[in-house]
Structure formats: structure tokens, C-alpha cells
Amino acid sequence: MLVDSPPESSASERSTVPVPAGRPRHAARAAGLLGAVAVLALVLVASIAVGAKPMSLDEVWHGLFSYTGTPNDVVVRDLRVPRTLLGVLVGLGLGLSGAVMQALTRNPLAEPGILGVNAGAAAAVVSAISFFGAASLTEFVWWAFLGAGVVSVAVYVLGGSRSATPVRLALAGTAAGAALVGYINAVQLTDSKALDKLRFWTVGSLSSATMDTVQQVAPFLLAGAALALLLGRPLNAMAMGDDTARALGAHLTRTRIAAMVAITLLCGAATAACGPIVFVGLMIPHLVRAVTGPDMRWVLVYSAVLAPVLLLGADVIGRVVTRPAELQVGIVTALIGGPVFIHLVRRKRMAQL
Numbered sequence: 304m305l306v307d308s309p310p311e312s313s314a315s316e317r318s319t320v321p322v323p324a325g326r327p328r329h330a331a332r333a334a335g336l337l338g339a340v341a342v343l344a345l346v347l348v349a350s351i352a353v354g355a356k357p358m359s360l361d362e363v364w365h366g367l368f369s370y371t372g373t374p375n376d377v378v379v380r381d382l383r384v385p386r387t388l389l390g391v392l393v394g395l396g397l398g399l400s401g402a403v404m405q406a407l408t409r410n411p412l413a414e415p416g417i418l419g420v421n422a423g424a425a426a427a428v429v430s431a432i433s434f435f436g437a438a439s440l441t442e443f444v445w446w447a448f449l450g451a452g453v454v455s456v457a458v459y460v461l462g463g464s465r466s467a468t469p470v471r472l473a474l475a476g477t478a479a480g481a482a483l484v485g486y487i488n489a490v491q492l493t494d495s496k497a498l499d500k501l502r503f504w505t506v507g508s509l510s511s512a513t514m515d516t517v518q519q520v521a522p523f524l525l526a527g528a529a530l531a532l533l534l535g536r537p538l539n540a541m542a543m544g545d546d547t548a549r550a551l552g553a554h555l556t557r558t559r560i561a562a563m564v565a566i567t568l569l570c571g572a573a574t575a576a577c578g579p580i581v582f583v584g585l586m587i588p589h590l591v592r593a594v595t596g597p598d599m600r601w602v603l604v605y606s607a608v609l610a611p612v613l614l615l616g617a618d619v620i621g622r623v624v625t626r627p628a629e630l631q632v633g634i635v636t637a638l639i640g641g642p643v644f645i646h647l648v649r650r651k652r653m654a655q656l
Contacts, residue, residue: 332601335594339608343391350387350615351379354622355629381513389512389520390618390632391611393577396524396569398610399531401584402591402602406538407562408459410472411589415451415570416581417644418476422483423454424574429487433494440519440575448523448571454479455566507580507633509618520572527568528607534562535600542597580633582640583610589643613639 352363356378365371366379397415404413404420415421427450431437437446458479462472540553548555573580587610588602595601614632617639621630 328596332595336601336605336608339605339612343608343612346612346615346619347387347391349619350390351383353619354378354383355627357626385514385517386509386512386618387615388514388517389576390509390615392517392521392524393509393573393580394583394611394614395528395607396573397580397583397614398587398606399528399603400566400569400573401610402588402599402606403531403534403538403562403565404584405588406542406599406602407559407566408462408472409542412473412585412644413476414582414585415566416480416579417473417585418458419454419478419480419483420451420458420476420566420570421574421579421581422480422487423450423457424448424571425579426450426483426487427453428575429490433490440516443575444520444523444572447575448567451571451574452563452567454483455563455570507578507636508631509577510629510631512576516576520576523568523572527565527572530561530565531569532603532607534558534565535598535603538562538599539597542599578633580614580636582636582644583614586640586643587613 351367352358352360356375358375358379362375363379366373366376367384370376370380400420401414404415404418405411407413424447427446428437428443431442431446437443458472458476461475461479537548537553537558540548540551541555541558543551545555587606591602591605591609595605614636617635618632621632621635624630
């Protein structure tokens with residue numbers, strides 16, 4: 304009896320083999336990242352072109368490319384450009400540190416402001432100014448690193464270390480932050496010299512940015528950003544649990560130490576340059592994960608692009624809404640981030656990391 308053999312597939316049929324599902328998603332993430340970069344470019348233009356002093360685009364262009372020292376040229380080249388560059392660097396630092404902190408602690412509420420890291424850096428800088436006579440950003444940076452590192456470790460230990468829960472870490476960070484803010488206020492009230500230096504810095508501000516500021520903090524922020532971006536793969540492994548991470552070859556202790564170093568570099572330099580700015584590191588990783596999913600390699604890259612968008616956007620809003628005065632960027636981000644934080648806390652099923 305003859306048995307019919309199955310017909311051979313034609314070339315056209317073989318060419319229609321389904322593409323693995325991961326490829327379209329990868330392409331979508333890449334396209335989304337290009338879109339995020341385009342948005343960042345638009346915000347950069349807005350940050351340079353829009354401010355407390357209205358200017359035409361011709362005046363802005365003249366200040367950028369035909370500088371002659373006129374008052375408008377000075378505003379554009381010497382004030383807005385450094386302010387924009389510093390906003391990009393600080394936003395990069397806050398976004399990446401928030402994403403790394405959330406992954407490291409598996410806590411969706413982790414953020415440099417909420418966990419008290421920014422307050423620790425600020426308290427160290429206030430102490431340096433009041434008690435040790437620190438007066439330059441170069442000195443502020445090292446004190447901010449010390450404060451950020453000490454508080455990071457203290458909150459992690461108080462929250463239970465490896466057995467820490469999101470609620471315990473949030474409570475430990477909130478308590479530490481509240482105590483440190485009280486200390487900062489006490490020092491400022493008893494030291495008028497410190498108060499004069501810190502009254503804008505402590506609310507979070509980009510208004511005093513100069514090219515010297517950018518040049519001094521850029522190496523620390525870029526080094527911390529590079530280290531954070533390298534942690535994407537090991538943080539993905541750690542998200543599956545310590546035992547699984549070890550089986551996959553991840554070095555847990557090394558990863559935790561590298562993550563703490565990255566957080567300290569990013570938060571310390573950002574806080575030294577601009578003061579404590581809260582909620583940027585909380586909001587951006589949540590927004591990013593809604594687009595990219597939990598893959599930390601993509602979360603970190605997206606956060607590095609979108610956090611500067613949020614910070615510069617908030618700074619532009621602050622410059623416009625109270626013309627001719629300015630509303631400090633730290634106040635704007637707090638007004639935006641407060642409701643977001645309440646929403647995240649009240650969610651019945653808060654995403655676990």
C-alpha cells in the first residue's frame with residue numbers, strides 16, 4: 304500500500320516562519336528609546352529657550368552661536384546652558400540611583416529621597432559648612448558622599464538587611480530622613496551664615512549652576528552612571544532570588560557593593576550640586592517598567608534618558624509659572640511626586656521587584 308508523503312514546503316512557505324516573540328518587543332523597546340531621546344532633545348531646547356526672562360528664538364540662537372557679551376547672550380550662554388547641562392547630569396543620577404535602589408532592595412518605594420539618602424548627603428554638607436567652614440563645591444561633594452553612604456548603609460541595616468520588606472525600608476528611610484531634616488533646620492536656625500548659603504540649596508535648585516559646577520560633578524555622576532548601567536544583568540539575576548542568582552553565576556556580594564557605590568556616587572554628587580531633590584528616582588523607574596517590563600538592562604537605559612526629561616521639565620515649569628520670579632525645581636518635583644507616591648502606597652497590589 305502506498306503511503307502519501309507530506310508535501311514539501313515551498314520557499315515562500317519556509318520564509319513565513321514566525322519570528323520569535325522577543326524580537327518585536329526588542330524592536331519596540333528600541334523604538335521607544337529613540338522616542339525618549341527625541342523628547343529629551345525637545346526639553347533641552349525648551350530649557351535653553353524658555354526662562355524667567357522672555358526671549359525670541361533669534362536672541363537665543365545669537366547667544367549660543369554669535370556670542371558678543373550682550374545681556375541676553377550672558378543669560379543664554381552663562382546661565383541657561385550650564386543650568387541645562389547640570390539638569391541632565393543630576394536627572395541622570397537621580398533616575399539611575401532610584402532604579403538601582405528599587406532593584407537592590409526589591410522595594411518599589413525605594414528612592415534616594417524617601418530612603419533618606421539625599422537627606423544624609425544634605426546633613427553632611429550642612430555640617431561641613433557650619434562646623435568646618437566648607438565653602439566650595441569641591442568640598443561639598445566629598446561630604447555629600449560621606450553622608451549618602453552612611454545613611455544608605457544605616458537604612459538598609461535598620462530595615463532588616465537581607466530580610467528587609469518594602470514597608471520596613473520605607474519606614475526606616477522616612478524616620479532617618481525626618482530626623483536629618485530636623486537636624487538641618489536646627490543648624491540653619493542657629494547659624495545665619497549657613498542659612499544664607501543653604502536657603503535655596505536645601506529645597507533643591509538648579510539656579511546657581513555654572514560651568515565650574517558641571518565640570519566638578521560630571522566625573523562622579525558619569526562614573527556612577529557607567530557603574531549602574533553595568534549592573535543590569537546581575538540585578539536581573541538577583542530579582543529571581545539569591546539561590547537562583549547564585550546558580551546563574553551572579554556574585555551577590557560584589558553586586559550589592561557595586562550597587563551601593565553607584566548609589567553613593569550618583570546621590571552624593573547630585574545632592575552636592577543642587578541640594579536634595581526628591582521623587583525623581585521614584586517616579587521614573589515606575590513609568591519605565593510600565594513600558595519596558597522588568598528587564599533592568601532596559602529600565603536603567605530608559606531611566607537615564609527620561610529622568611532628565613522630568614527634572615528639566617519641572618525646572619522650566621518653575622521658571623514660567625511665577626515670572627519674573629522662579630519656583631525652585633525641588634518644590635515642583637515634590638508637588639508632582641507627592642500624589643504619585645500616595646497612589647503607589649495605596650495600590651492594593653503593589654508591584655514586587
